[in-house]
Amino acid sequence: MSRCAMEGCDPDCQRPRLAGEREDTSAQVIRELVEEEMGGEIIEYRVVPDEKDEIMAALIEMTDYYNADLILTTGGTGLAPRDVTPEATLSIVDRLAPGFAEAMRQGAMAKTPRAMLSRAVSGIRGRTLIINLPGSPKGVHENLAVIIDQLPHALAILTGREGDHG
Amino acid sequence: MSRCAMEGCDPDCQRPRLAGEREDTSAQVIRELVEEEMGGEIIEYRVVPDEKDEIMAALIEMTDYYNADLILTTGGTGLAPRDVTPEATLSIVDRLAPGFAEAMRQGAMAKTPRAMLSRAVSGIRGRTLIINLPGSPKGVHENLAVIIDQLPHALAILTGREGDHG
Amino acid sequence: MSRCAMEGCDPDCQRPRLAGEREDTSAQVIRELVEEEMGGEIIEYRVVPDEKDEIMAALIEMTDYYNADLILTTGGTGLAPRDVTPEATLSIVDRLAPGFAEAMRQGAMAKTPRAMLSRAVSGIRGRTLIINLPGSPKGVHENLAVIIDQLPHALAILTGREGDHG
Numbered sequence: 001m002s003r004c005a006m007e008g009c010d011p012d013c014q015r016p017r018l019a020g021e022r023e024d025t026s027a028q029v030i031r032e033l034v035e036e037e038m039g040g041e042i043i044e045y046r047v048v049p050d051e052k053d054e055i056m057a058a059l060i061e062m063t064d065y066y067n068a069d070l071i072l073t074t075g076g077t078g079l080a081p082r083d084v085t086p087e088a089t090l091s092i093v094d095r096l097a098p099g100f101a102e103a104m105r106q107g108a109m110a111k112t113p114r115a116m117l118s119r120a121v122s123g124i125r126g127r128t129l130i131i132n133l134p135g136s137p138k139g140v141h142e143n144l145a146v147i148i149d150q151l152p153h154a155l156a157i158l159t160g161r162e163g164d165h166g
Numbered sequence: 167m168s169r170c171a172m173e174g175c176d177p178d179c180q181r182p183r184l185a186g187e188r189e190d191t192s193a194q195v196i197r198e199l200v201e202e203e204m205g206g207e208i209i210e211y212r213v214v215p216d217e218k219d220e221i222m223a224a225l226i227e228m229t230d231y232y233n234a235d236l237i238l239t240t241g242g243t244g245l246a247p248r249d250v251t252p253e254a255t256l257s258i259v260d261r262l263a264p265g266f267a268e269a270m271r272q273g274a275m276a277k278t279p280r281a282m283l284s285r286a287v288s289g290i291r292g293r294t295l296i297i298n299l300p301g302s303p304k305g306v307h308e309n310l311a312v313i314i315d316q317l318p319h320a321l322a323i324l325t326g327r328e329g330d331h332g
Numbered sequence: 333m334s335r336c337a338m339e340g341c342d343p344d345c346q347r348p349r350l351a352g353e354r355e356d357t358s359a360q361v362i363r364e365l366v367e368e369e370m371g372g373e374i375i376e377y378r379v380v381p382d383e384k385d386e387i388m389a390a391l392i393e394m395t396d397y398y399n400a401d402l403i404l405t406t407g408g409t410g411l412a413p414r415d416v417t418p419e420a421t422l423s424i425v426d427r428l429a430p431g432f433a434e435a436m437r438q439g440a441m442a443k444t445p446r447a448m449l450s451r452a453v454s455g456i457r458g459r460t461l462i463i464n465l466p467g468s469p470k471g472v473h474e475n476l477a478v479i480i481d482q483l484p485h486a487l488a489i490l491t492g493r494e495g496d497h498g
Contacts, residue, residue: 079263079324081293087261095419097411099437099448105265106272106438116265116313117320127413147448154449158411245429245490247459253427271431272438282431282479283486 002040002155005068006030007058008047008075026074026140030133033141034072037148043068050076055088063092063128069155071128072144075135077120085132086121093123093130100131100147107146108139115142127159168206168321171234172196173224174213174241192240192306196299199307200238203314209234216242221254229258229294235321237294238310241301243286251298252287259289259296266297266313273312274305281308293325334372334487337400338362339390340379340407358406358472362465365473366404369480375400382408387420395424395460401487403460404476407467409452417464418453425455425462432463432479439478440471447474459491 008027027045034040044066048054055076062068076085100122108115120132120143131147133140156162174193193211200206210232214220221242228234242251266288274281286298286309297313299306322328340359359377366372376398380386387408394400408417432454440447452464452475463479465472488494 079290079295079320081324081326084261095416095451096453097449097451098433098453099450101264102268102434102437103441103445103448105268109269113269114316114319116269116316117263117323118265119261119263121262121264124411129411150446150448153446154411157449158413160413245456245461245486247490247492250427267430268434271434275431275435279435280482280485282435282482283429283489284431285427285429287428287430 002034002038002069002152003043003067004034004038004040004070004072005044005062005066006042006046007055007062007071007073008045026133026135026137029137029140030072030074030144033144033148038151040070050082050084052084052088052091055085056092059088059092059125059130063125063130068128069159070151071130072133073130074133074140077118077132077134079117079119083119086119089121089123089130089132093125095124097122097124097129100129100150104133104143104146108142111142115139118143124158129154129158168200168204168235168318169209169233170200170204170206170236170238171210171228171232172208172212173221173228173237173239174211192299192301192303195303195306196238196240196310199310199314200236204317206236216248216250218250218254218257221251222258225254225258225291225296229291229296234294235325236317237296238299239296240299240306243284243298243300245283245285249285252285255287255289255296255298259291261290263288263290263295266295266316270299270309270312274308277308281305284309290324295320295324334366334370334401334484335375335399336366336370336372336402336404337376337394337398338374338378339387339394339403339405340377358465358467358469361469361472362404362406362476365476365480366402370483372402382414382416384416384420384423387417388424391420391424391457391462395457395462400460401491402483403462404465405462406465406472409450409464409466411449411451415451418451421453421455421462421464425457427456429454429456429461432461432482436465436475436478440474443474447471450475456490461486461490 046058076083101120122131212224242249267286288297378390408415433452454463
């Protein structure tokens with residue numbers, strides 16, 4: 001079972017889900033897809049403000065301390081001046097994995113040309129794959145659906161649970 | 167109305183259009199698409215030689231001094247040794263926006279596989295979106311047509327005139 | 333005639349082909365495509381271990397000393413911790429040429445969604461185009477087939493044998 005973590009950006013830094021609230025938040029979409037489509041377990045969830053240093057710190061803790069196999073971020077990938085999740089991600093990965101971000105933009109653009117505005121990146125820190133997702137539940141679903149079938153094999157290779165000939 | 171600027175590379179540094187000349191230059195194609203399809207205004211136009219430092223200086227002046235919302239460059243994106251517009255652009259942006267360049271290559275390749283040779287990049291400096299276009303009028307048209315419908319919304323978010331949930 | 337070179341990564345650093353062996357190795361697929369589809373000549377072939385420094389040294393020697401027009405690497409582009417060919421490539425190129433890698437992932441993904449796992453990059457050092465290919469013969473064939481028709485023109489522009497208006 002893959003150990004997955006989520007990082008969400010929120011300008012007001014409020015947790016998006018409280019008991020009894022409707023559950024159609026981006027975090028809930030990620031949780032459902034990870035658990036039901038990937039058979040993964042969400043081991044940690046953070047909501048941090050749109051500050052590069054704070055996002056970097058959250059990503060580093062979830063990789064180096066929690067040893068997540070996969071971190072899915074949501075939000076902060078747009079063009080607004082406060083959107084810095086890709087920059088935080090690029091600052092802490094040691095290898096790029098551009099195919100996931102490219103595939104998501106290409107797949108999402110087939111439905112919504114506006115998807116070309118996403119600045120999402122994807123890369124690797126140690127043995128953790130980090131993938132940026134958009135902030136909206138609809139965007140999360142459209143993007144994650146494009147790549148989720150490939151994630152179990154990707155994580156198996158990255159973590160050494162499966163051989164590869166790449 | 168969006169404030170747009172153009173930067174053109176020319177090995178001989180000649181202005182491509184003089185009074186009375188035919189107007190099918192790349193600059194004219196950009197001007198028409200920006201004015202007619204985007205309702206934008208061209209506030210500045212520079213032709214600089216294929217020198218990285220000179221391109222950087224022109225981009226910095228058009229962002230920091232002219233406060234353009236959008237800069238469209240034309241030329242210098244090929245494989246020839248003199249082509250350094252992407253390198254100049256990467257040197258002065260503070261955030262990448264890879265979706266525009268990816269979408270243009272993907273869209274143009276559907277018509278002309280040779281479009282894969284384009285080394286164009288797209289990024290953000292401050293509140294200015296900078297997008298590299300090829301040098302030929304045909305290439306400019308094929309590439310700009312792929313993204314132009316998304317530019318008004320992109321610029322509205324980037325400049326803070328419109329909210330976003332990315 | 334284009335002067336082409338190959339670099340292959342191999343965990344055990346064994347030459348993949350000995351006299352009398354079956355010839356369906358990745359190197360053989362590259363050789364056939366380069367000679368038959370491009371009319372190119374393989375001037376050098378190296379197999380190096382999956383070590384960033386050794387890959388960098390091989391790429392530098394094949395560009396700066398052998399003056400190859402094109403270097404095709406095979407292997408080391410996956411997600412496994414030992415896969416560092418893209419990092420070695422990025423460290424020694426002076427200009428990026430992202431369209432080849434994007435086109436290969438997009439083309440290969442149409443057949444095999446798993447192609448999104450490829451971390452291949454493409455760039456230029458001096459007057460040498462360097463393109464990463466996957467490690468498997470099937471992956472090499474699927475990826476190289478997407479771009480090979482564009483390579484003669486690309487190399488002619490890069491090496492100055494042909495004019496360009498990019």
